[in-house]
Amino acid sequence: MLGEYKPILDGATPDLPSISLEKMQKLLLVRMCLAESLRMYPQPPLLIRRALTDHTIKYRKATVKKSVSNKNDNSDEGELRIQRGTDIFLSIYNIHRSARFYDQPDRFIPRRWLQNYTAPIKLQSRGSDDQTG
Known part of the structure; x- marks a missing residue:
């Protein structure tokens, strides 16, 4: 596709030397800005998946204010049961905006990508017909 638009791009930037993919990959600031932009404005911002089998997910409860928490539940752990056929909505936008x-x-800080980083959630997306299971 880039080849199709190369004459347009060349016309828009006639004085700039061409840049190879290898050189572009070394542009650390550009890469960090791109990563931070995609974190703040992910595409797609929401993923929808359908469970192919029944699942039970064990989790540790997040810290909540005592006034909001269930006073009868003193456990720090819980289970979430997902039945086959259940649609699951994942808000990537909210995950990426979570403290x-x-x-x-909520701040644009490209330098955060200088550190070793582990994604909060690992997803495999293969398009609109992708299913979890």
Whole structure:
């Protein structure tokens, strides 16, 4: 596709030297800005999956205010049962804006990508017909 638009791009930037993919990959600031932009404005911002089998997911409960928490439940762990055929909605936008995973999540800070980073959630997306299971 780039070849199709190369004359347009060349016309828009006639004085700039061509840049190879290898050189572009070394542009650390550009890469960090791109990663931070995609964190703040992920595409797609929402993923929808359908469970192919029944699942039970064990989890540790997030810290909540005592006034909101269930007073009868003193356990720090819980289970979530997902039945086959259940649609699951994942808000990537909200995950990427969570202080649980990112310091100052609402600020554009490209330098955060200088650190070793582990994604808060690993997803495999193969398009609109992708299913979890």
